[in-house]
Amino acid sequence: MTRGEVRLLRVFPERPGGGNPAPIVADADGMSDAEMQAVARAYGHESGFVIGTPEGFDLGLRFWVPNHEMEMCGHATVGAVWLLDRLGRLPRDEVKVWTRSGPVTARVSGPTESRLVEVTQDEGVVEPVSDDGVAAVLDVLGLSAEQLAAAPVRNARTSRVKTLVPLRSMEILDGLRPDFSRVEEVCERIGSTGLYPYAVESAAGQVFRARQFPRSSGYPEDAATGIAAAALCFGLRENGWVGDGPIRVKQGQAMGSPSEILLRFRVGGIWLGGRVHVG
Known part of the structure; x- marks a missing residue:
């Protein structure tokens, strides 16, 4: 994948054609805020961006909707982790993820053709x-x-x-x-x-x-x-x-x-x- 390339995924589908569309950029390091927001505006959906790995984490994520940046997006996190796993770029099945709302843990499980991705949230x-x-x-x-x-x-x-x-x-x-x-x-x-x-x-x-x-x-x-x-x-x-x-x-x-x-x-x-x- 090239820098800024967008992959459109559907996250949480109950059946084919369902789910929430999620534009994901697996190589977003160096993209400006304006470039990220432009992706979200072009697709009209919450979008996820994999950035350079902050110290102590396995990967970093940023999220934009058309109007502003978000600190955390559950379905874009699931989509980004799924995409990295599919590309062979996930270092292990359970990873520590940096987000602006704080650290989360993500993990993948199941057969290759139907991977399940889960993400943690703290006590509500x-x-x-x-x-x-x-x-x-x-x-x-x-x-x-x-x-x-x-x-x-x-x-x-x-x-x-x-x-x-x-x-x-x-x-x-x-x-x-x-x-x-x-x-x-x-x-x-x-x-x-x-x-x-x-x-x-x-x-x-x-x-x-x-x-x-x-x-x-x-x-x-x-x-x-x-x-x-x-x-x-x-x-x-x-x-x-x-x-x-x-x-x-x-x-x-x-x-x-x-x-x-x-x-x-x-x-x-x-x-x-x-x-x-x-x-």
């Missing part, structure tokens, strides 16, 4: 949203209080704060038509980087459906959001809705890009992961 922090904040969230999403499930609206974070909005059904979730012109204002008001409404698909199977409406990324909705899914798991645990077993978060169905994020609690945090296809 879950906090209440004020009554006024909840009212603003419901208004921007076009919801009534009666459409909420029997759990609080909460802010949760591992790397970034996401607002968890529990809904009574997947039909309500799929039917959401937010007022996108006001999402940024409401997120700023409640200290969030995105609204993450969700519903139960299978309580026994610990399967949940979600949608992500980011605060100011430069696009209205995300097909798969690993950081939000990780935050959701800690909110679900606060609800008493999940145990220690694996959790699946499905996203992107309403966009025609079905995705599935696999999550497992670990001591001190959580693993988030999934599969990757070439875009």
